Each structure stands twice: as structure tokens, then as C-alpha cells.
Amino acid sequence: MEPATGKIVPNETLLYLDGVSVSFDGFKALNNLSLYVTAGEMRAIIGPNGAGKTTMMDVITGKTRPDTGEVLFRGAIDLTQRDEADIARLGIGRKFQKPTVFEGHTVFENLELALKSPRGIFDTLFAKLKGEQAARIAETLQIIGLAADQGRPAGALSHGQKQWLEIGMLLIQEPDLLLVDEPVAGMTDAETERTAELLRHIAQTRSVVVVEHDMEFVRALGVRVTVLHEGSVLSEGSLDKVQNDQKVIEVYLGR
Amino acid sequence: MEDAPRRTPLFGIPIDGGGWIFLAVVIAVTIAVPVLNLATEPGSAFHVPTYLVPLLGKYLCYALLAVAVDLVWGYCGILSLGHGAFFALGGYAMGMYLMREIGPRGVYGNANLPDFMVFLNWKELPWFWYGFDIFPFAMLMVLLVPGVLALVFGWLAFRSRVTGVYLSIITQALTFALMLAFFRNNMGFGGNNGLTDFKDILGFNLQSDETRAALFIASGIALALGYLVCRYIVTSKLGRVVAAIRDAESRTRFLGYRVEHYKLFVFVVSAVLAGIAGALYVPQVGIINPSEFSPANSIEIVVWVALGGRGTLFGAALGAVLVNYGKSYFTGAFPDLWLFILGGLFIFVTLFMPKGVVGSIREGLAGGRGLISRKRDEAPSPGAFAGSPGE
Ligand SMILES: Nc1ncnc2c1ncn2[C@@H]1O[C@H](COP(=O)(O)OP(=O)(O)O)[C@@H](O)[C@H]1O
Ligand SMILES: [Mg+2]
Numbered sequence: 001m002e003p004a005t006g007k008i009v010p011n012e013t014l015l016y017l018d019g020v021s022v023s024f025d026g027f028k029a030l031n032n033l034s035l036y037v038t039a040g041e042m043r044a045i046i047g048p049n050g051a052g053k054t055t056m057m058d059v060i061t062g063k064t065r066p067d068t069g070e071v072l073f074r075g076a077i078d079l080t081q082r083d084e085a086d087i088a089r090l091g092i093g094r095k096f097q098k099p100t101v102f103e104g105h106t107v108f109e110n111l112e113l114a115l116k117s118p119r120g121i122f123d124t125l126f127a128k129l130k131g132e133q134a135a136r137i138a139e140t141l142q143i144i145g146l147a148a149d150q151g152r153p154a155g156a157l158s159h160g161q162k163q164w165l166e167i168g169m170l171l172i173q174e175p176d177l178l179l180v181d182e183p184v185a186g187m188t189d190a191e192t193e194r195t196a197e198l199l200r201h202i203a204q205t206r207s208v209v210v211v212e213h214d215m216e217f218v219r220a221l222g223v224r225v226t227v228l229h230e231g232s233v234l235s236e237g238s239l240d241k242v243q244n245d246q247k248v249i250e251v252y253l254g255r
Numbered sequence: 256m257e258d259a260p261r262r263t264p265l266f267g268i269p270i271d272g273g274g275w276i277f278l279a280v281v282i283a284v285t286i287a288v289p290v291l292n293l294a295t296e297p298g299s300a301f302h303v304p305t306y307l308v309p310l311l312g313k314y315l316c317y318a319l320l321a322v323a324v325d326l327v328w329g330y331c332g333i334l335s336l337g338h339g340a341f342f343a344l345g346g347y348a349m350g351m352y353l354m355r356e357i358g359p360r361g362v363y364g365n366a367n368l369p370d371f372m373v374f375l376n377w378k379e380l381p382w383f384w385y386g387f388d389i390f391p392f393a394m395l396m397v398l399l400v401p402g403v404l405a406l407v408f409g410w411l412a413f414r415s416r417v418t419g420v421y422l423s424i425i426t427q428a429l430t431f432a433l434m435l436a437f438f439r440n441n442m443g444f445g446g447n448n449g450l451t452d453f454k455d456i457l458g459f460n461l462q463s464d465e466t467r468a469a470l471f472i473a474s475g476i477a478l479a480l481g482y483l484v485c486r487y488i489v490t491s492k493l494g495r496v497v498a499a500i501r502d503a504e505s506r507t508r509f510l511g512y513r514v515e516h517y518k519l520f521v522f523v524v525s526a527v528l529a530g531i532a533g534a535l536y537v538p539q540v541g542i543i544n545p546s547e548f549s550p551a552n553s554i555e556i557v558v559w560v561a562l563g564g565r566g567t568l569f570g571a572a573l574g575a576v577l578v579n580y581g582k583s584y585f586t587g588a589f590p591d592l593w594l595f596i597l598g599g600l601f602i603f604v605t606l607f608m609p610k611g612v613v614g615s616i617r618e619g620l621a622g623g624r625g626l627i628s629r630k631r632d633e634a635p636s637p638g639a640f641a642g643s644p645g646e
Binding site: 061063083084085088089093094096100102103104105109112113114119120121124125126127169173 | 488491492493495496498499502503505506507508509510511512513514516517520
């Protein structure tokens with residue numbers, strides 16, 4: 001099977017947000033936000049609670065329509081005009097803050113549902129799992145370390161295992177851009193470390209945007225950081241650079 | 256998921272243990288009842304009296320209707336409280352054919368107009384009755400009318416993302432509105448009397464034992480095939496997508512599945528099956544009238560499914576038979592109490608048997624098989640990850 005990188009031109013802008021604003025009953029959750037993610041890049045987004053990180057992901061994935069601003073994917077595709085299913089099919093995967101796997105389905109079935117394959121009703125009504133697809137699922141089970149659990153209902157997994165299953169589902173979906181919302185919240189240190197490893201593995205072949213509070217985790221990722229505050233970008237650069245930025249210190253340490 | 260792990264396929268469709276028992280019973284009943292009715296003497300101990308044949312045939316139709324409702328409710332989480340409407344529409348399409356079959360044998364002897372139209376002083380057949388004298392056309396309408404209504408209604412509802420209790424309420428409104436419409440004489444469907452006094456079907460006398468046996472067999476076959484169609488759907492990948500929508504709709508969307516298309520598909524299939532059930536029901540009971548659209552009827556179907564065990568298909572069929580058997584008994588013995596018994600039954604099932612009769616039996620069986628294997632599935636094992644390769 002081809003790696004999913006075919007469509008990506010390295011260093012080209014993959015995701016482009018410009019002047020995006022969203023307000024809920026007059027409260028600006030996003031305020032003239034601009035952000036660019038290049039193909040193949042991994043980016044960490046940090047920011048205090050309520051900074052608008054999740055809302056930004058909602059806008060990119062079609063869950064929330066921005067009041068103003070442009071959201072472009074691969075240069076020309078206007079994401080504000082598409083719905084969630086459409087955007088997912090374009091190659092944008094999303095991991096939610098709370099682990100959301102299909103608890104009644106087995107681990108294997110969760111991956112089968114996520115597997116990159118035609119999504120129409122008649123495609124799935126007559127679908128037969130092909131050899132290479134089964135191999136792809138088996139490979140993903142290895143990567144996320146759940147091979148022994150493939151027949152168990154996902155609802156029976158531990159919190160960390162659910163997070164990995166969800167990451168595995170995103171992996172097998174083969175998106176060009178992956179949005180990950182607070183993946184290590186509630187994880188043990190060992191689980192956190194393992195998750196960072198998984199994300200770096202994924203980022204080898206696609207762009208990843210990770211939202212995270214945990215500074216140690218962001219340091220472990222070792223990538224460019226964007227600090228969000230009150231719906232717009234406060235600072236951007238290496239972790240060391242933003243940590244020494246006076247504006248960031250003020251926001252985090254309180255005024 | 257819902258099923259026991261052992262599944263032996265039939266025509267490539269995986270059937271679980273309960274499903275096999277169900278199919279065997281349906282086939283046995285479909286053969287035995289007509290044979291014991293036609294081939295034994297009325298005095299014999301094995302004789303099935305003629306009056307029982309259409310009564311049991313009615314149960315088979317209800318069972319098919321319950322399977323249809325379980326497909327949308329048990330597997331896709333769409334609690335339709337309007338499936339009686341699809342059943343009734345299929346029934347009316349069949350009833351219109353049977354009315355046209357009467358021809359000049361009606362009370363007024365008018366070959367071109369059903370009696371109720373002559374009574375209303377109508378001079379010619381309304382356009383929407385055209386073609387119903389042709390059996391294949393009428394059968395096509397049995398499928399198309401409920402199917403197209405479900406398609407249009409479902410498209411509007413699912414596209415606007417109406418879910419949960421709101422969806423249930425508008426399905427009730429749908430069947431209620433249709434009931435009011437069909438009660439009107441000038442709608443052209445016989446008003447509150449509905450369609451009745453049928454004589455024959457395809458030239459065969461509806462009162463004869465042989466015709467009744469044939470209708471019974473047709474109902475049994477329809478139930479078995481309807482079950483197999485639903486079983487194919489729920490065990491296909493589409494079925495797993497549909498169950499995913501039931502459990503986590505928005506997550507399914509973010510995986511790239513067009514949720515509204517999937518809901519629409521099962522809703523339409525379900526409506527068509529309900530229509531077929533209605534079409535087989537009408538010649539066996541001899542009448543179709545607007546009370547079939549009454550909101551309470553649709554709620555009752557949901558009670559059958561809940562009692563039998565939703566999300567199992569055959570459990571829904573079982574529930575339909577159990578409740579209707581109880582209904583036949585109680586409406587004879589204590590006619591005033593039936594609605595209270597039905598309501599009490601629903602509360603009892605909701606509180607004490609949330610998985611219905613089938614779910615309770617399965618839990619009993621699983622308990623017998625040993626608690627060890629259950630425990631392994633329910634409790635997450637913290638060390639499960641430690642031994643896997645750190646890729
Ligand atoms: N659907 C909504 N309705 C009203 N307010 C919302 C909604 N979604 C988010 N908000 C508000 O927008 C702000 C940003 O939220 P969010 O994007 O979840 O922040 P973060 O993920 O950075 O913690 C918060 O103040 C939150 O209360
Ligand atoms: Mg958030």
C-alpha cells in the first residue's frame with residue numbers, strides 16, 4: 001500500500017487559517033486567529049484553558065462555522081464550505097480531548113471502521129476485508145500495542161489503551177493532517193512517554209497539530225510551538241523561545 | 256458485539272445460535288400449520304382449526320414489523336414511533352388491489368368503482384387508484400409508497416440532524432397526521448370504514464382454507480427472508496457503521512461517514528419491510544382502516560421490540576408474538592385492562608429487563624458458561640500493553 005504522503009509537497013502550506021473569528025453569544029472564542037502549518041510539520045499548540053484551542057479544531061474540522069476568516073486546506077480547498085464527513089474524506093483526522101472510541105465494537109472493528117477505504121453506503125454494504133487491509137490492521141495493532149486485545153470490546157480497555165486505539169484509528173485513516181486534542185490528559189508518565197513516541201512516529205509521514213497543556217510532553221515532542229491566548233496567537237517559535245517570551249510568562253503566571 | 260461468538264453462515268450471512276433456532280421455528284411453523292390445517296380431519300388431535308390460521312398469520316406479520324423496527328431502533332438508535340404508518344400504507348396498497356378485485360360483485364354492482372365511492376356519489380375513479388387492479392403494480396406500490404415516504408421524511412429529518420426524542424415526536428406526528436387524513440372521506444380511501452369486504456386475491460377466494468394457508472406460508476417466508484435481509488445488513492460493515500452511529504454519532508462523522516445517508520438507508524429498508532408486513536396482514540384480517548395509523552399502535556410495536564430484546568432481530572419477533580398472544584388472551588378475558596397491562600409490561604421491562612427476554616436468557620447462559628471468561632472481557636488488564644513491541 002502507498003504511503004499517504006503522495007499528495008503532500010514538503011514545505012508547502014498545508015493548512016492556512018487567516019483572520020478567523022468565532023463568537024458564542026458575543027463572546028469571542030477565536031479572535032482574528034491566523035496560523036499556517038506546512039506539509040510534514042508537527043506543531044504543538046499550547047495555551048491556558050479557554051484559549052480557544054478546541055474551538056480552533058472545531059473550525060478546521062467543520063463542526064463550527066467561523067464568523068469571519070479563511071480556512072484553506074492544500075492551498076485551494078475552502079474548509080468553511082464543507083461538512084465534517086467531507087473534511088474527514090479530504091484527509092483531516094481528529095482526535096478528541098476525551099477518548100472517543102466505539103465502546104461496543106471490538107478493537108479490531110474500531111480499526112476496520114477507521115481504515116482508509118470508500119465510505120459510501122453501498123461500499124460498506126458489500127465490503128469484504130481484503131488481505132492487504134487485514135495486514136494494515138494487524139500492523140496498526142502492533143504499533144499501538146493492542147494486538148493481544150483485538151477481540152475485546154473497546155469499552156473494556158484502560159484509559160491509556162483507549163487513547164492509543166484512537167491514535168491507531170487516526171493512523172489507519174491515513175490523513176494528511178492530524179489534529180490531536182490533549183492526548184496525555186489523565187495519563188501516567190509511562191503512558192505519556194509512549195504517546196509522545198507514537199505521535200513522533202505518525203509525524204514522520206504526515207502533518208500533526210497537537211494541543212497540549214503538559215510542558216514536559218511538548219518538550220518531549222521537540223517541535224515548533226504556538227501559544228494561543230484569548231482566541232489569538234500570543235507567541236510562536238521553539239519551546240525555549242516562547243517560554244522566555246514576556247507576554248507568555250505574564251499569561252501563565254498571572255498578571 | 257451483541258452476538259455470541261459462534262456464528263455459522265447461511266448464504267454467506269453469519270447467523271448466531273438464537274438466529275438458527277428462530278429460523279428453524281419459523282420454517283417449521285410455516286410448514287406445519289397449513290399441513291395440520293389442510294391434511295388432518297377437524298376431529299383429529301393434530302388438527303389446526305381454520306380460524307387459527309389467519310390469527311397466527313397475523314402474528315407472523317407483526318413479527319416482521321417488529322424486526323423492521325429493531326433494525327432502525329436496536330441497531331441505529333432511531334426510535335421510530337411512526338412505523339405503524341409504513342405498515343398501514345403497505346396494507347392500504349394491498350387493500351386497494353383487493354377492492355378493485357371485487358369488481359362488479361359489490362353491493363352496488365359497479366364494476367368501475369368501489370362501493371364507498373358509489374355511496375359518496377363519485378362518478379369516476381380518482382387518478383391515484385389507477386393501476387391498482389393490476390396485481391404486480393399494486394405490489395410495487397406496497398414497496399414504493401412506504402419506501403418513498405421514508406426516503407422523503409428521513410431525508411428532511413436526518414439532514415437537519417433531528418435526533419433522539421425530537422425525532423420520535425415527529426414520527427408520531429407523521430402517523431397521526433396520516434391517520435387524520437385517512438379518516439377523511441374525500442381522501443378517497445374509504446374514510447373511517449377503510450377498505451373491507453374483500454372477495455379474492457389473484458382469483459382465489461379469500462375465505463377458502465387453501466388461500467388462507469397460502470397467505471400464511473407467504474407471511475412465514477416473508478418473515479424468514481426479512482430476517483435474513485436485516486441480518487445481512489447488521490453483520491456487514493455497513494451494520495458496524497450503523498451501530499457506530501448509534502453509539503457515537505459525531506465520531507462517526509469525523510471518520511468520514513455520511514451519517515445521514517446511513518440512517519436513511521436503514522430507515523427506508525425498514526419502512527419497506529413494514530409495508531410488506533402490512534400488505535400480508537390485510538388479506539388475512541380482511542380489513543384496513545385508519546385506526547392502523549393510530550399513534551398508540553406505533554408505540555405498541557416498540558414495546559414488542561423492547562420486551563423481546565432490541566438489537567437481536569429475532570428477539571423483536573419473539574416479543575411481537577408474546578405480546579400479541581397476551582393481547583389476544585387479555586382482550587378476551589379482561590378487555591378493559593389490556594392497556595394497563597401493556598403499560599405495566601413496558602415499565603417492568605424497562606426497569607428489570609433492559610435487554611428484554613433474549614438479553615436475560617443470554618445473560619443466564621453466559622453466567623452458566625463460567626464467570627472467568629466474562630471477567631476477562633470486562634475488566635481492563637493493566638499489563639496488556641507491557642509485553643508488546645515498543646515500535
Ligand atoms: N459551543 C460553545 N458555546 C458557548 N461557548 C463556547 C462553546 N465552545 C467553546 N466555548 C467557549 O469558548 C472558549 C474557548 O473554548 P475552547 O476552545 O474549548 O478552549 P480550550 O480548548 O483552549 O480550553 C471558552 O471560554 C468556552 O467556554
Ligand atoms: Mg479544549
